[in-house]
Amino acid sequence: MTQALLSLDRISLSYGDIDVLRDVSLDVMPGEFVSILGPSGAGKSTIFKLLTGAVAARSGEIRFAGRPLASDDKPFAFMPQRDALMPWRRIIDNTTLGLEVQGMSRKQARKQVEPLFEEFGLGGFEQHYPHALSGGMRQRAALLRTVVQDRPVLLLDEPFGALDALTRNQMQIWLEAMWLKHRWTIILITHDVREAVMLSDRIHLLSPRPARVEQTIAVPLLRPRFSHPTVRTEAAVIETSILGSLLSPDNQEQEGPTP
Amino acid sequence: MSSNASRMPGRMIFNHIWRALPALIAAGSLLLAWEIYCRFSGISETTLPAPSQVLLQAWLNREALWVNTVPTLRATLLGFSLSLVLAFLLSVLIDFSTLMRRALFPIFIASQTLPLVAIAPLVVLWFGFGLLPKILLVALVTFFPMLVALAEGYASTEEEIEELLASMGASRWKRFWLARLPSAVAYFFAGLRISITYAVVAAIFAEYAGAAKGLGIYMLNAKNNFRPDLVLAAVLISSLLTMVLFSATWAVQRLAAPWIESKSGRSR
Numbered sequence: 001m002t003q004a005l006l007s008l009d010r011i012s013l014s015y016g017d018i019d020v021l022r023d024v025s026l027d028v029m030p031g032e033f034v035s036i037l038g039p040s041g042a043g044k045s046t047i048f049k050l051l052t053g054a055v056a057a058r059s060g061e062i063r064f065a066g067r068p069l070a071s072d073d074k075p076f077a078f079m080p081q082r083d084a085l086m087p088w089r090r091i092i093d094n095t096t097l098g099l100e101v102q103g104m105s106r107k108q109a110r111k112q113v114e115p116l117f118e119e120f121g122l123g124g125f126e127q128h129y130p131h132a133l134s135g136g137m138r139q140r141a142a143l144l145r146t147v148v149q150d151r152p153v154l155l156l157d158e159p160f161g162a163l164d165a166l167t168r169n170q171m172q173i174w175l176e177a178m179w180l181k182h183r184w185t186i187i188l189i190t191h192d193v194r195e196a197v198m199l200s201d202r203i204h205l206l207s208p209r210p211a212r213v214e215q216t217i218a219v220p221l222l223r224p225r226f227s228h229p230t231v232r233t234e235a236a237v238i239e240t241s242i243l244g245s246l247l248s249p250d251n252q253e254q255e256g257p258t259p
Numbered sequence: 260m261s262s263n264a265s266r267m268p269g270r271m272i273f274n275h276i277w278r279a280l281p282a283l284i285a286a287g288s289l290l291l292a293w294e295i296y297c298r299f300s301g302i303s304e305t306t307l308p309a310p311s312q313v314l315l316q317a318w319l320n321r322e323a324l325w326v327n328t329v330p331t332l333r334a335t336l337l338g339f340s341l342s343l344v345l346a347f348l349l350s351v352l353i354d355f356s357t358l359m360r361r362a363l364f365p366i367f368i369a370s371q372t373l374p375l376v377a378i379a380p381l382v383v384l385w386f387g388f389g390l391l392p393k394i395l396l397v398a399l400v401t402f403f404p405m406l407v408a409l410a411e412g413y414a415s416t417e418e419e420i421e422e423l424l425a426s427m428g429a430s431r432w433k434r435f436w437l438a439r440l441p442s443a444v445a446y447f448f449a450g451l452r453i454s455i456t457y458a459v460v461a462a463i464f465a466e467y468a469g470a471a472k473g474l475g476i477y478m479l480n481a482k483n484n485f486r487p488d489l490v491l492a493a494v495l496i497s498s499l500l501t502m503v504l505f506s507a508t509w510a511v512q513r514l515a516a517p518w519i520e521s522k523s524g525r526s527r
Binding site for chain 2: 049052053054074076077078080081082084086087088089097098100101102129131149155
């Protein structure tokens with residue numbers, strides 16, 4: 001078995017009096033597509049904040065490539081909920097943002113990003129402002145902005161949550177295809193069970209707050225999954241069993257479940 | 260939208276006129292009522308001159324009016340520029356330092372409570388009849404709205420954009436430069452439109468308190484000579500001045516921040 005690229009070891013974290021994470025342990029293999037699935041308010045986004053250094057853990061350890069993660073290490077490229085595109089920057093200049101922050105000149109950054117526009121379905125929209133793009137295109141631009149930072153791990157925080165159902169489906173199919181081609185290491189936060197099942201190699205299922213990893217579910221389905229009718233049936237079975245544990249009485253102490 | 264404009268300029272002009280029509284009719288009716296009242300009530304010209312009289316006198320005295328408009332415009336623009344520079348520098352200072360915000364903000368608010376009637380003659384007393392006291396008064400009046408607009412603009416920055424930048428390793432200064440400052444641009448122009456309407460009035464007030472030339476002193480002299488028609492002619496000029504400056508802010512915005520305009524003008 002290969003060594004985990006990233007592992008969280010018994011991480012606990014609280015905001016003031018509120019325990020958000022309690023002994024969260026999970027790992028991510030190189031090139032793996034992992035989802036963190038849990039009810040709303042469980043602390044899924046907090047895990048990303050922890051990784052990007054916005055908050056600090058009370059106890060526990062994060063290891064990256066076998067070594068404890070130093071505070072100025074930035075092996076993660078983060079894509080926030082909603083797209084967070086800057087309305088005052090053209091699409092091309094939005095996608096180069098990470099490179100500019102790293103100190104690259106805008107001109108050079110553009111040169112590096114430009115060839116990727118076709119692949120991301122954004123060809124011809126380089127000079128548009130974000131408001132001129134559809135929701136799906138904005139998400140693709142945001143993903144491009146994340147990918148070009150060339151970090152080992154992509155952190156996607158409910159990237160398709162704000163899209164309409166049809167567009168969300170198209171984006172999931174597209175993301176799987178892109179992942180099959182590039183084999184990025186991806187951690188996806190979602191509360192959409194079907195999305196997690198259709199996209200991930202493994203799913204870490206979080207309990208309601210204070211969150212711990214309730215269950216880790218391997219999803220050994222053929223890819224590309226969206227084009228296989230039999231895979232869809234198998235996926236439905238896994239989906240039902242996950243929904244079952246999300247909706248079980250133990251998980252209803254706090255508030256209504258939000259799958 | 261811009262491609263439409265170039266393809267059908269006639270249609271665009273027609274649209275503009277059509278949209279302005281209600282305002283033109285309303286203003287025209289008021290002027291007409293005023294004119295009729297002056298003609299038929301027998302009121303003295305030295306009490307209430309008719310609009311036609313004001314326009315005629317404005318034309319006959321155009322040279323004197325022009326000579327007095329230039330210093331007012333100069334004081335307005337210089338004072339406003341000073342105010343913009345100060346507001347920007349201080350807005351950055353209080354954005355970076357909570358301590359400075361707590362120390363300075365009450366003073367800024369207090370500066371807005373000073374009655375111009377009382378402060379204008381004092382500033383003239385301290386700094387003389389030249390340009391300086393006018394610049395200072397215009398700056399005093401316009402500074403605060405600009406500062407508030409900028410401060411609120413910085414605060415309006417989308418939290419997710421700042422989180423994103425932080426995740427990329429951007430410093431506080433870089434976050435300000437890349438996110439907070441551009442987020443404030445729309446607020447800046449809103450503040451600009453509010454304070455530019457105060458600016459001309461402030462300059463005139465300053466001149467009223469003491470000046471060699473300017474629309475303010477022109478109005479004072481005209482009033483003392485029992486020429487309300489010339490007072491109103493000067494008022495007309497100052498209104499036009501404000502309107503021109505107000506429109507100029509839209510033009511500057513369209514050039515400097517095209518994304519704001521296209522956002523509200525989005526048709527698809």
